[in-house]
Amino acid sequence: MANLIIHNANLLSLHQGFKQDSGDTIAIEGNSIKAIGRWDELKSLVHAGTTVIDAGGKTVMPGFNDSHIHIWKVGNLKTFMLDVRSAGSLDEMLGMIRDYHWRNPDVSWITARGFNEAGWKDGRMPDKNDLDKVVNNKPVYVIRTCAHIAVANTRALEASNITANTPVPSGGMMYIGADRKPNGVFSETALGLVSKHIPAYTKSELKVMVKAARNELYSLGITAATDPAVDPLLLQAYYEMHEADELGFRLNAIPILLPDGGEKPYELPEYYSSDWFNVNTVKFFSDGGLSGKTAALKRYYKNTKEQGILRLQKEQYLQLGKAAMEKGLGLATHAIGDAAIEFVVDSYRQLTEIFPNTIKRIEHLGLPEEKHLETMAKYNMATSMQTIFISELGKNFRQYLDQEYLDQCYPVKSVLKHGILTALSSDAPVVSDLNPLKGTQAAVTRKDNEGYAVAPRESISVAEALKAYTINAAAIGNATQYGALQPGQLADLIILSHDPLKTAANELSHIKIERTFVDGKCVFQV
The missing domain is CATH 3.10.310.70 (Diaminopimelate Epimerase; Chain A, domain 1)
Structure with missing residues (x-):
């Protein structure tokens, strides 16, 4: 018997083999999807305690997964x-x-x-x-x-x-x-x-921030997220919230190993896996950002003698990476500029020879060269990219990058063409708008908030962008139990006001999330 049935719905899922004409009804039993089919076929699952929702033909799809968002920092700007x-x-x-x-x-x-x-x-x-x-x-x-x-x-x-x-x-x-x-x-x-001299937040304060951010995630249909730079105190707070059933969303925590300004690395975390909370990867920073001219480039930023900053020392990076992989942990490395990407890709290639099956993510991948993409594809490296940067930071990119760099900026189409596992994400609060539908819009239109196009030939389809925000985002975090609408998957799903596949590209961010479900329970409703 089902405890929730949504019918008269336009079901949208991006996993292989899914057909939109396979049904208009989804049945939830407990915290997972029991069946998908026609209302006439599934209405027998209704009993006295079943909640039945008529979607009125609106779109139901898996909840969004932001694969790179600083959750507590989003909440901090709402609190402290x-x-x-x-x-x-x-x-x-x-x-x-x-x-x-x-x-x-x-x-x-x-x-x-x-x-x-x-x-x-x-x-x-x-x-x-x-x-x-x-x-x-x-x-x-x-x-x-x-x-x-x-x-x-x-x-x-x-x-x-x-x-x-x-x-x-x-x-x-x-x-x-x-x-x-x-x-x-x-x-x-x-x-x-x-x-390091600023009074540190307490675990209680960090939990307040996470809960403040969670409410915004729900309103945007985000049911899973990856926090990609977690220090030891925040990791403790996340563990405690998980143990107390206070998280309320799927969380992949990526602990950082090298603190800013510190010479001694943090202690390696233990591998942990569950339906709600995972620690399976550690984080490094190889350079800075394009918008502030600190990403490490091979050429100069436009009209300057600046090339950014390469942060990592190769020997230490390989040593720490090897130690992490020996504990079963994968690596996620921030790399935006072409010089930094080359440094990371070469390091990952060396480590792949010893640990061929561990997670190897490149966060951002702002200015990769063709040879970098070929190596990433060959050695099974993945990436979490941010097309939302084009919207909010496009003016910076146009101001600081020469035309050759600008034409290859965040080249999602080229990355996908090479068969590289690619997720999309926000990196909030670097951007103020963390709406996945705004990120999808940017991925398709490639326009910044002033209407200028940035590398327009790197535009992808709405379906490709939505896949990068759902099933691909789950896969890059090594999660197989959510990200699609199919029987056996955890019941994390959303109801949208309009079908994104039938909405004009420049109107995608106007689509509203009407309901958000996590674990089969409604956590947000307009």
Whole structure:
């Protein structure tokens, strides 16, 4: 007998062999899909306790899976951290910080995130002097939208004991002003010089953030997610939430091994697998981001002598990667620029000779070359990419990349053509809009929020994008029990206001999620 039946539905699933004309009804028993077929065939499963939903012809599909999203950071901007992503100018951001300071006099450190100076009129990176104008009696630390650059005020530098003589860790930059003193701007591993002095969040606070983010995930139809940079305290919080049945969504946690500004790696985590919570991969950062010109390139960023930063040391990377794989853990490495991608692909190739069957993911894959894609395909490397970057960061890409780079930026079509397992994701809160349908729209139209096309020949179909947000996203996390509508799969599904396959590409983000189900239970309804 079924406890939930949805009928009169347009069933949409992206797994091989699925046919849309195979039925209009889905039956759920317990927490899994029992059957799919015609209403006349399945109505016998209805009993006194069955919830029956007439979908009115609307589309039912598997819940979305965001394969790269910093869940607690999304929640942090809703709870404890100031969100400055909406600031349209430096003055507006400074005003937001000043107002926050007045409203929260008891906060010992002011932390904020989200500015993107490329969208401001003068395009200037803020420094300590700007922050000092609005707050000079307590530390202020403002993270750029990419999270690879941050700015500290004078009090934050003093609290962190930073001077011009402070040693900068490998793979990082501390910028110096005209007075030959630190100007408050830090990038990559050097962020740790300041961030390690900020009072740490407690496990209780981290759990509050995760729950705050979860509500947004539900509203966007996201039923599974991967947090790709988990430190030891957050990992403990996730384990405790899992054990207390407080997660409420499928979570793949990827612990980070090398902390920013630290020389000693974190302890390797243990492999863990369940329907709700998985720890099967560890994370490395090989470079920064394109939007802040810290991704490692072979050529210069346009009109500069900058090539970004390569963060990893080859010997240590291979050593730590080998140790992780010996424990059954896979590797996920952030690599955006072509120089970083080449470094990671070559390292993965070497490790594949010893561990041919372990997970090897490249996070982002912003500027791969043809030879990189050929090697990835040959050695079974996968990727989680972010077409949503084109929407929100396209202006940065157009400003910082030469035409040759721009034409190969986030080349999803080329990646899929090589047969590489590809998932799509948001990397939120790097972007403010983490809606998978907006990411799908960007994957199809390849247009930024100002209407400019970025590498339009790399456009993919709506079906390909939806597959990358569902069954491919499950596969890249080594999950086979969800991601499709078929008997035996866990009952994580969504009801949409319109069929995305019959919606104009530029209207995809206007589709609404009407209901979200996790484990056969409705967790969101408009």
